[in-house]
Amino acid sequence: xxxxxxxxxxxxxxxxxxxxxxxxxxxxxxxxxxxxxxxxxxxxxxxxxxxxxxxxxxxxxxxxxxxxxxxxxxxxxxxxxxxxxxxxxxxxxxxxxxxxxxxxxxxxxxxxxxxxxxxxxxxxxxxxxxxxxxxxxxxxxxxxxxxxxxxxxxxxxxxxxxxxxxxxxxxxxxxxxxxxxxxxxxxxxxxxxxxxxxxxxxxxxxxxxxxxxxxxxxxxxxxxxxxxxxxxxxxxxxxxxxxxxxxxxxxxxxxxxxxxxxxxxxxxxxxxxxxxxxxxxxxxxxxxxxxxxxxxxxxxxxxxxxxxxxxxxxxxxxxxxxxxxxxxxxxxxxxxxxxxxxxxxxxxxxxxxxxxxxxxxxxxxxxxxxxxxxxxxxxxxxxxxxxxxxxxxxxxxxxxxxxxxxxxxxxxxxxxxxxxxxxxxxxxxxxxxxxxxxxxxxxxxxxxxxxxxxxxxxxxxxxxxxxxxxxxxxxxxxxxxxxxxxxxxxxxxxxxxxxxxxxxxxxxxxxxxxxxxxxxxxxxxxxxxxxxxxxxxxxxxxxxxxxxxxxxxxxxxxxxxxxxxxxxxxxxxxxxxxxxxxxxxxxxxxxxxxxxxxxxxxxxxxxxxxxxxxx
Numbered sequence: 001x002x003x004x005x006x007x008x009x010x011x012x013x014x015x016x017x018x019x020x021x022x023x024x025x026x027x028x029x030x031x032x033x034x035x036x037x038x039x040x041x042x043x044x045x046x047x048x049x050x051x052x053x054x055x056x057x058x059x060x061x062x063x064x065x066x067x068x069x070x071x072x073x074x075x076x077x078x079x080x081x082x083x084x085x086x087x088x089x090x091x092x093x094x095x096x097x098x099x100x101x102x103x104x105x106x107x108x109x110x111x112x113x114x115x116x117x118x119x120x121x122x123x124x125x126x127x128x129x130x131x132x133x134x135x136x137x138x139x140x141x142x143x144x145x146x147x148x149x150x151x152x153x154x155x156x157x158x159x160x161x162x163x164x165x166x167x168x169x170x171x172x173x174x175x176x177x178x179x180x181x182x183x184x185x186x187x188x189x190x191x192x193x194x195x196x197x198x199x200x201x202x203x204x205x206x207x208x209x210x211x212x213x214x215x216x217x218x219x220x221x222x223x224x225x226x227x228x229x230x231x232x233x234x235x236x237x238x239x240x241x242x243x244x245x246x247x248x249x250x251x252x253x254x255x256x257x258x259x260x261x262x263x264x265x266x267x268x269x270x271x272x273x274x275x276x277x278x279x280x281x282x283x284x285x286x287x288x289x290x291x292x293x294x295x296x297x298x299x300x301x302x303x304x305x306x307x308x309x310x311x312x313x314x315x316x317x318x319x320x321x322x323x324x325x326x327x328x329x330x331x332x333x334x335x336x337x338x339x340x341x342x343x344x345x346x347x348x349x350x351x352x353x354x355x356x357x358x359x360x361x362x363x364x365x366x367x368x369x370x371x372x373x374x375x376x377x378x379x380x381x382x383x384x385x386x387x388x389x390x391x392x393x394x395x396x397x398x399x400x401x402x403x404x405x406x407x408x409x410x411x412x413x414x415x416x417x418x419x420x421x422x423x424x425x426x427x428x429x430x431x432x433x434x435x436x437x438x439x440x441x442x443x444x445x446x447x448x449x450x451x452x453x454x455x456x457x458x459x460x461x462x463x464x465x466x467x468x469x470x471x472x473x474x475x476x477x478x479x480x481x482x483x484x485x486x487x488x489x490x491x492x493x494x495x496x497x498x499x500x501x502x503x504x505x506x507x508x509x510x511x512x513x514x515x516x517x518x519x520x521x522x523x524x525x526x527x528x529x530x531x532x533x534x535x536x537x538x539x540x541x542x543x544x545x546x547x548x549x550x551x552x553x554x555x556x557x558x559x560x561x562x563x564x565x566x567x568x569x570x571x572x573x574x575x576x577x578x579x580x581x582x583x584x585x586x587x588x589x590x591x592x593x594x595x596x597x598x599x600x601x602x603x604x605x606x607x608x609x610x611x612x613x614x615x
Contacts, residue, residue, distance in 0.1 A: 008071045015057040015067040017074050025049045025085065031092070033200040035299055038085055040078075049085075053078060069380065077302070080377075084299040097199055102209050105193045106216040107236070108289075113220035114235040117227065120162075127157040163228050170221040177218050182210035189213060249290045250350075253357035254281045270465055272515055277353060280346040283308065286324040293354050294363060298373045301347070305377060308343045312336060344378040351375055389538045390546035393599040398532050399423060405605060413523030415507040417490065422505075422520070423544060424602075425487070428479035428595065429455060430548035430566040433541050435472075437508045437517040438464045442500040444478070444491045452589055453478040453488055457567075463510045472567040477589035486607045551595050561591040 009016040020026075021041065030047045043050050055074075059067045154162070176183055182190075190210050194201060201209075223233045248256065258274050269277065285291075287307055288300050310328060312335035319327055351374035363370035391399070403409040404419050411419060418437075425436050435457050443456045455476045459466040466472035478487065494504060508516040524541050528534045545566065552562035562568075564583050 007075050008067055010061065013061045015059040015061075015063070015071075017053070017055045017057055017071050019053040019075065019078050021049055021051060021053070022082065025082065026051045031089070031200070033195065035088070035297075035303075038081055038088070038299060041081055041085055072380070080298065080302065084297070084302075095199075095201065096205055097194075097201065097209065102212050105190075105209060106212040108193075109189060109213050110216040110220045111236045113217065114223060114233070117220075117224045118235050121154055121227070122152060124153050124155060125158040125161070126155065127161060128155055129157045159228065163225075166221060166225050166228055170218070170225055173214070173218040173221050176214055180211060182207075182214045186210055186214050186217060248357050248361070249292050250281055250285060250296070250353070251290050253293050253353050254278065256360065257353045257356045272465075273349070276345070277349040280349050281353070283324050283346075284350065293357050294366075294370060296354070296373045298377060301350075301373045301377050305343060305347060305379065308346060309338065309340075309379060311338050313338050313342075340379040347374050347378055388540060388542045388546055389536065390550050391534075391539060391543050393597065395532075395534055395539065396427070396547070396597065396600050398534065399528070400600075400602060400605065402527070402532050404527075404531075411523070411527070413520070414527070415505070415520060418505040418507065418520065419524075419527075421487065421490065422524075423541070424482060424485060425455075426541065426544035427548060427597075428482050429476050430545045430552075430562070431455070431457060431476065432467065432545065433517045433521055434515060435466070437505065437520065438510075439504040440500070441491060441494050441498070441502050441504050444487075444504060447585065452585070453483065454585060454589075465515075467567075474564060474567050475585055475588070476565055477585060477592040479592055479595060481602065484606055485602065489607065548595070551597055552591075554598075555594045555596055557591045557594055561588060564588065565592065 007017060007019050009018045025041070026049055028049050030042055030049065034042070040053070041049055057067055057070055059070070172183075176186075187210060190206060190213055193209075194206070227233050254277060257269070257277070259268060268274075284304050287304055291300070307324060307328060310331065312331060314335070315327075316332065319330060322330065351372055354372055354374060358364070358370055358372065399405075400423075404411070404414060410416055414420075422433065422436055425431060426433070438461070439455065439457075440461055443458070443461070444453065445456055446453050455478065457466070457476060458464060458473050460473075482488075491504065494502060498506075508520070510516050511518065521541055528539065549562060549566060549568075552565070553559075561583060565588060
């Protein structure tokens with residue numbers, strides 16, 4: 001017997017999602033020009049709207065709460081698809097395409113043909129035909145027939161074959177242009193381009209595009225023949241034309257955003273953020289093309305979001321450079337999927353890019369206004385999904401009695417004393433891994449004439465970066481437990497060895513994205529699983545930050561105090577003052593010394609104790 005909870009259906013203990021389509025859509029015929037991203041609603045065999053959607057959630061009765069959350073997200077997604085479908089039905093398919101769009105289609109056809117040719121010539125075919133002389137001659141064992149080296153590129157026989165094929169294709173295209181008649185292949189390409197745009201054109205309008213694409217094909221074959229003759233003909237990078245010079249494509253918008261145009265205060269994003277955004281833009285354009293920003297529809301964003309959700313968390317090396325459509329066809333089974341948070345981060349970056357260019361070009365003032373298609377279209381994050389969990393006291397005891405601490409092991413991946421100190425510093429400061437890795441000796445400072453040490457967490461030093469720039473600059477008092485563990489002694493030792501301007505922990509040079517700690521983070525996660533037996537993948541180095549926040553709350557540290565210690569936007573009495581609430585170092589020190597972890601004893605790590613144990 002089925003138990004119904006709105007759109008959640010239980011059958012034989014398994015959960016199903018059921019959604020009845022509204023009467024104004026159910027069983028109605030689908031227009032000829034229909035975007036692929038809305039096909040969830042379509043009975044493809046009959047080309048009509050489905051009466052209802054039905055999908056197994058692959059969850060059992062014991063996962064009832066999770067099933068309810070999943071169904072709520074699917075209801076919201078389906079409702080959005082229905083609104084997109086109604087909008088398309090109301091306005092109808094595009095009846096015409098602008099001259100700019102026609103030129104963009106022709107340019108893309110020309111570029112695609114040259115890119116295909118370039119890839120073929122780079123890779124080669126590997127054709128090697130025997131020569132007449134070789135057939136008549138019997139080589140001696142010490143005089144083998146010399147063959148061309150087995151390496152990328154065209155063999156001489158490849159080149160001959162391609163020259164013959166290109167000459168034939170060029171002549172056919174010349175004849176078609178002379179007759180002004182598009183062959184079947186050109187007509188198919190035009191239909192594909194019109195389908196992307198949801199356009200249904202009358203024959204006269206379609207023919208105009210076909211002729212332009214035909215001319216683009218002839219230009220491409222002329223260029224290919226020139227290439228085969230040894231001329232250098234670059235493959236063009238095509239970006240769709242901007243409307244009236246005021247409407248950039250997504251790639252153009254990214255370039256403007258990366259350079260700081262339209263960003264508050266004209267600040268550029270960090271190198272790491274820009275790299276992540278560039279990947280998101282590349283994946284979007286691989287799937288949907290380099291669209292003009294104002295033409296991007298929410299249905300297209302939803303299609304992109306769903307495609308990204310199909311990708312694994314870690315791509316196999318041989319698939320990393322494949323364009324998204326081909327990648328989706330070759331994903332191996334059984335790989336862990338990307339988290340909702342990772343996908344949502346890509347959507348937020350794309351939203352920021354489009355917002356920046358929309359502000360710069362006054363999209364809001366256009367007739368009908370403008371709505372950011374990337375806004376509020378994120379995947380619902382289920383409770384507990386991909387959250388970074390704090391460590392328990394039992395976890396901390398396990399970590400601080402593991403080989404690095406109990407036996408003074410220094411694995412190569414831990415980079416010497418960093419493997420010992422990084423977890424302790426984060427446990428007693430809540431500092432981010434990257435903030436610790438970029439500390440210099442002079443960043444661990446002492447207040448003159450006082451026994452008060454503090455970390456100067458800043459971005460003003462060479463190659464130093466902070467998550468949100470100046471907002472995260474802060475002075476964090478050193479907890480007395482870190483002093484007892486020997487941190488100040490380590491700092492003085494580093495000063496004597498290398499000077500004040502040396503890294504506090506050597507071996508952390510910034511990479512191309514100005515990050516220092518990526519490899520160390522991977523080592524620590526492996527160490528947690530293999531040496532500490534902490535298998536929950538939601539517990540990582542960043543968990544120390546959450547653990548510190550919990551310890552502050554449990555130690556009666558005021559919220560605005562520990563917000564300033566960890567550079568969180570304050571939600572307390574001084575919420576209006578942002579990240580830094582102006583508390584003095586003395587005040588913060590009094591709060592810092594209150595922080596304790598009840599049940600955690602680290603006295604076995606004190607230098608004197610370690611010395612006695614060694615003796």
